[in-house]
Amino acid sequence: MYQYKCMNQIAQFGLNHFTKDYKQTENMEEADALLVRSAALHEVEFLENLKAIARAGAGVNNIPLTKCAEQGIVVFNTPGANANGVKELVLAGMLLAARDIIGGVNWVQSERMNEDISKLAEKQKKQFAGHEIQGKKLGIIGLGAIGVQVANAATHLGMEVLGYDPYISVEAAWNLSRNIRHITNVDDIYKECDYITIHVPLLDSTKGMINAEAIEKMKDGVVVLNYARDLLVDEKAMVDALKKGKVARYMTDFPNPVTAGAKGVIVTPHLGASTEEAEENCARMAVKEVRCYLEHGNIQHSVNYPDCDMGIPSYPARVAICHRNVKNMLSQFTTILGEANYNIGNMTNKSRGDYAYSMFDLESAASPELIQKLEAVEGVLKVRVIC
Ligand SMILES: NC(=O)c1ccc[n+]([C@@H]2O[C@H](COP(=O)([O-])OP(=O)(O)OC[C@H]3O[C@@H](n4cnc5c(N)ncnc54)[C@H](O)[C@@H]3O)[C@@H](O)[C@H]2O)c1
Numbered sequence: 001m002y003q004y005k006c007m008n009q010i011a012q013f014g015l016n017h018f019t020k021d022y023k024q025t026e027n028m029e030e031a032d033a034l035l036v037r038s039a040a041l042h043e044v045e046f047l048e049n050l051k052a053i054a055r056a057g058a059g060v061n062n063i064p065l066t067k068c069a070e071q072g073i074v075v076f077n078t079p080g081a082n083a084n085g086v087k088e089l090v091l092a093g094m095l096l097a098a099r100d101i102i103g104g105v106n107w108v109q110s111e112r113m114n115e116d117i118s119k120l121a122e123k124q125k126k127q128f129a130g131h132e133i134q135g136k137k138l139g140i141i142g143l144g145a146i147g148v149q150v151a152n153a154a155t156h157l158g159m160e161v162l163g164y165d166p167y168i169s170v171e172a173a174w175n176l177s178r179n180i181r182h183i184t185n186v187d188d189i190y191k192e193c194d195y196i197t198i199h200v201p202l203l204d205s206t207k208g209m210i211n212a213e214a215i216e217k218m219k220d221g222v223v224v225l226n227y228a229r230d231l232l233v234d235e236k237a238m239v240d241a242l243k244k245g246k247v248a249r250y251m252t253d254f255p256n257p258v259t260a261g262a263k264g265v266i267v268t269p270h271l272g273a274s275t276e277e278a279e280e281n282c283a284r285m286a287v288k289e290v291r292c293y294l295e296h297g298n299i300q301h302s303v304n305y306p307d308c309d310m311g312i313p314s315y316p317a318r319v320a321i322c323h324r325n326v327k328n329m330l331s332q333f334t335t336i337l338g339e340a341n342y343n344i345g346n347m348t349n350k351s352r353g354d355y356a357y358s359m360f361d362l363e364s365a366a367s368p369e370l371i372q373k374l375e376a377v378e379g380v381l382k383v384r385v386i387c
């Protein structure tokens with residue numbers, strides 16, 4: 001029996017993909033896996049039994065990835081599973097920025113008791129008029145799961161789209177419409193675009209990338225959309241630019257004391273992935289990843305360990321080892337197995353940055369003594385007997 005703990009509410013549709021071999025627990029000590037959305041895990045103590053954390057979503061800045069890797073805990077996310085939900089909100093964001101739809105709706109609400117509201121509306125409507133997005137230039141920074149979908153959709157709305165992503169994946173490039181202009185210097189986006197939307201992960205290298213200097217390079221009256229993470233933007237500089245009229249609107253999905261209530265900012269309460277479809281997609285993918293790892297040792301869509309797949313176990317035993325990516329690990333493992341008289345039927349070793357993962361299919365059951373010897377190797381972080 002495996003046990004999992006939900007650190008946020010996770011869509012039941014996804015949890016239904018756990019079999020009867022799984023039980024939900026509230027007790028951290030019992031949890032083999034955690035399922036999480038945006039709950040911050042940086043201060044959480046991870047206990048010995050914990051093997052996996054699945055983020056039902058894209059961004060993993062709420063999870064201490066290195067601390068987890070050091071404890072042999074594999075962290076997963078669900079790439080692309082909520083991308084359509086975010087794309088639709090970004091399109092809504094562009095339309096809300098182009099015309100004062102919110103101001104107009106609020107005006108109707110404030111005049112709702114007025115008998116002459118129809119006549120008055122015809123007089124007042126000019127104050128809520130705006131622009132069309134057709135024919136405008138949209139710059140997209142980050143062409144991953146979301147950026148590609150926004151780019152392709154915007155071309156269908158008649159926008160001219162410029163895309164920037166120095167690390168674009170082959171899959172994303174395949175999915176990108178050939179109508180998108182590929183930009184190699186992000187300054188060209190700043191200089192040319194009427195709308196700029198950012199879809200990169202929050203990393204040390206991307207934090208604050210939309211700063212005063214970047215804003216200064218932008219066109220006067222630009223609309224900036226941030227449905228990725230607030231810390232990507234120097235929001236004090238953004239509010240200053242709004243006050244000066246340099247930026248016409250800042251659309252963001254992340255309320256905080258700087259943005260909430262600031263003039264020219266339209267903030268939604270982190271709604272990008274809050275659709276029934278996205279929540280179900282993410283939950284189902286997260287459950288699948290956890291099951292695949294706990295039951296078979298295979299790693300799919302990890303963000304701190306390499307992906308690794310040896311299929312469904314077909315030997316009497318499978319042993320999986322999370323370890324540091326340092327010299328001589330594999331030879332130490334095979335020596336221990338050989339000296340203990342184990343025949344290896346199949347094996348794999350993959351690395352990613354400072355960490356690596358090895359799996360061995362053995363022709364006889366793994367004894368507790370064997371596991372102890374493997375655990376004692378310097379650099380080994382966790383050893384699991386899968387079967
Ligand atoms: N508002 C929401 O509810 C919501 C929902 C999903 C994702 N997000 C945020 O959006 C981010 C992107 O999501 P995704 O699913 O598209 O992720 P993704 O990993 O598919 O795409 C991210 C892209 O950013 C690119 N990138 C990285 N650094 C870059 C840089 N310096 N300049 C340009 N491109 C760079 C990568 O190459 C990648 O293609 C997530 O990390 C998350 O923070 C927010």
Ligand SMILES: O=C(O)[C@H](O)COP(=O)(O)O
Binds near residue numbers: 039
């Ligand atoms: O990174 C993500 O996937 C989004 O920010 C969604 O977060 P949520 O699952 O808490 O809505």
